[in-house]
Amino acid sequence: xxxxxEMESAEPDRTRKGGAARAVAAAHEPAGGLDMGALPGxxxxxxxxxxxxxxxxFNASLAELDLRPAQFSVLLLVRHNPGRKxxxxxxALGIQRPNFATMMDELDRRGLTRRTTSRTDRRSYVIQLxxxxxxxxxxxxxxxxxxxxxxxRDVDPAEVDRLVDVLGRIHRAASxx
Amino acid sequence: xxxxxEMESAEPDRTRKGGAARAVAAAHEPAGGLDMGALPGxxxxxxxxxxxxxxxxFNASLAELDLRPAQFSVLLLVRHNPGRKxxxxxxALGIQRPNFATMMDELDRRGLTRRTTSRTDRRSYVIQLxxxxxxxxxxxxxxxxxxxxxxxRDVDPAEVDRLVDVLGRIHRAASxx
DNA sequence: TATTGTTATACTCTATAACTATA
DNA sequence: TATAGTTATAGAGTATAACAATA
Numbered sequence: 001x002x003x004x005x006e007m008e009s010a011e012p013d014r015t016r017k018g019g020a021a022r023a024v025a026a027a028h029e030p031a032g033g034l035d036m037g038a039l040p041g042x043x044x045x046x047x048x049x050x051x052x053x054x055x056x057x058f059n060a061s062l063a064e065l066d067l068r069p070a071q072f073s074v075l076l077l078v079r080h081n082p083g084r085k086x087x088x089x090x091x092a093l094g095i096q097r098p099n100f101a102t103m104m105d106e107l108d109r110r111g112l113t114r115r116t117t118s119r120t121d122r123r124s125y126v127i128q129l130x131x132x133x134x135x136x137x138x139x140x141x142x143x144x145x146x147x148x149x150x151x152x153r154d155v156d157p158a159e160v161d162r163l164v165d166v167l168g169r170i171h172r173a174a175s176x177x
Numbered sequence: 178x179x180x181x182x183e184m185e186s187a188e189p190d191r192t193r194k195g196g197a198a199r200a201v202a203a204a205h206e207p208a209g210g211l212d213m214g215a216l217p218g219x220x221x222x223x224x225x226x227x228x229x230x231x232x233x234x235f236n237a238s239l240a241e242l243d244l245r246p247a248q249f250s251v252l253l254l255v256r257h258n259p260g261r262k263x264x265x266x267x268x269a270l271g272i273q274r275p276n277f278a279t280m281m282d283e284l285d286r287r288g289l290t291r292r293t294t295s296r297t298d299r300r301s302y303v304i305q306l307x308x309x310x311x312x313x314x315x316x317x318x319x320x321x322x323x324x325x326x327x328x329x330r331d332v333d334p335a336e337v338d339r340l341v342d343v344l345g346r347i348h349r350a351a352s353x354x
Numbered sequence: 355t356a357t358t359g360t361t362a363t364a365c366t367c368t369a370t371a372a373c374t375a376t377a
Numbered sequence: 378t379a380t381a382g383t384t385a386t387a388g389a390g391t392a393t394a395a396c397a398a399t400a
C-alpha cells in the first residue's frame with residue numbers, strides 16, 4: 001500500500017506498491033506520548049520539520065556575521081555571477097523582485113554589495129561584491145561548512161547525495177514539471 | 178572531499194571521502210544560465226526549495242477546504258488524540274502556545290473543533306473535533322493523499338522511506354540531539 | 355508597449371513579554 | 378510559585394498592484 005493510504009479511514013488503494021507505509025510506522029516518534037498518526041510519514045511534514053531545524057542552526061551559525069540564509073545565497077550567487085542584473089539573481093533564487101530590491105538595499109547599505117548602472121541598459125543595475133562583501137562571504141563559507149558538517153553528522157555522504165537528488169525530483173514534481 | 182569544500186574557490190580537501198561532490202554537480206541546474214555554485218548541494222538550500230514547492234502544492238490542493246498545513250495537522254492530531262489539552266498538542270507540533278491559541282480560536286470559530294473546560298483542571302481545555310471537523314478532516318485526507326501521490330510521482334517508494342528517515346536524522350542533528 | 359527597479363501594502367508564520375485564572 | 382491559556386506586539390518571509398525611468 002502507499003503511505004497516503006495510511007491517512008485514509010476508507011479502504012486503501014492496493015493497486016500501488018508499498019514501502020512508504022513502513023517508513024510511516026518507523027517514523028512514529030511518540031513526541032511526548034501523543035499519537036502523531038500519519039504526520040511523520042507525510043513528505044511535507046518531514047520536510048518542514050527538518051528545514052526549520054536546519055535553518056535555525058544556520059541562523060545561529062551565521063548570527064555573528066548578521067547574515068540570513070537568503071542574504072548568504074545572494075552573496076554566493078553574486079560571487080559566481082558578477083555583473084548580473086538584479087532580476088536575473090532574484091529569479092535564480094526564486095525571490096520576488098520587490099523583495100529582492102529591499103534585500104539589495106540592505107546589502108548595499110551595509111557595504112557588502114555595489115549596484116552600478118549598466119552601460120548597455122540604463123534601467124538595470126550591475127551587481128558586484130565589494131571587498132568587504134568578499135571577506136564577509138569567505139567568513140560565511142567557513143561557518144556554513146561547519147554548519148553543513150553538523151547537520152550531516154549522522155548521515156552517510158552517499159545518503160546525502162540521494163537526499164539532494166530526491167529533493168530535486170520532489171521539487172520538480174511539486175512545481176508541476 | 179566534503180561537500181562543504183565545494184563552496185570554496187580554494188583547493189578542495191581530498192583527504193575525505195567523496196559522494197556529496199557528485200550530488201552537488203548533478204544538482205547544478207543552470208537556472209536560467211546562472212552558476213548556482215555550491216547552493217544546490219547545501220542541505221538547507223535543497224530542503225528549503227523542496228519544502229516551499231511542496232507546501233505550495235499542499236495549499237493549492239486544500240484551498241477548497243480553506244485548510245493550511247498547520248490547521249490540517251491540528252485536525253489530524255486531535256482525531257488521534259481526542260481530549261488532550263492545547264499545550265500538549267501545540268508542543269507536539271512545535272507551535273508556540275500563543276500562536277496555537279490563535280489557531281484554535283479560528284478552528285473553533287469555524288466550528289471544526291470544540292474546547293471544553295477540563296473537569297480535573299479548570300485552567301485547561303479539552304480539545305475535540307466536532308462532527309463538521311471530522312467531515313472536513315476526511316475530505317482533507319482524500320486531497321492530501323492525492324497531493325502526496327503527486328509529489329512522490331518521480332520517487333521510488335523505497336527512496337521515500339530513506340528520505341523520511343534521513344530527514345529525521347538531520348532534524349535531530351540540527352536540533353542538537 | 356514591455357522591462358527594470360522601486361514603493362507601498364498585506365498576509366502568513368514565528369517569537370517573546372506580560373497578563374488572567376487557576377493550581 | 379507554577380501552569381494553561383490569552384493578548385499584544387514585533388520580526389521575518391512572501392505576494393501583488395502600481396509607479397517612474399528606460400528600452
